[in-house]
Amino acid sequence: MSNVQVLPLLEPESAAPCCPPLTERPLTAVEAERTAVMFKALGDPVRLRLFSLIASHEGGEACVCDISDVGVSQPTVSHHLKKLREAGLLTSQRRGTWVYYRVAPAVLAAMGQLLTSAAGA
Template sequence: MSNLAMGSTDLHATASWCCQPLGKEELSAADSEKIAMIFKALSDPVRLRLFSKIAAQPAGEACVCDIQDVGVSQPTVSHHLRKLREAGLLESERRASWVYYRVAPGVLSAMAGLLSQSN
């Protein structure tokens, strides 16, 4: 049973808005809001570190028990992970008493495409 992100961002919409690099054409107001939410979620050093730890896992996912050593309390880690889920960057799944996180499909390539140089 999967407990996917419960925020306002639709994961499929997040991965698909990123067809054109930022310098290619002017952003709509809606796209600006979606992209800003992602940058805002990643602008915190603890969130960026958590996202990096999850993305770097060889198995593609990480138990919260293995990534919570980022210098803040466990409730603060949970808060930051929730913000990353709400931005559509992570998916989560509860297994027994632990929650496992993985980078949402298409997110890394969507971000790379967004930041690539326009032709």
């Protein structure tokens, strides 16, 4: 019998991007605030690198043990991963003693859509 405990995915504290392409219409104040939180989280080079490591990892998820070698201490890695989760960019799941991270569903597509031209523009 295995002692591995699988917990459900933790929901990020803010929703995934919801906005139309920037060229379609101006963002509302709420949309701008939500989007700025995500871009602010990605504005740190260590966070951007962690996000990239997770997004490009085989199987679309990465154990914290596989991505912690980014030139900062483990507590700092944990802090940056927490900020990415709070911004709605990552989800996490604990399996035994390890935590596995995954890019939140639809985040990359939604962020890409935000930065593309509207149809016919």
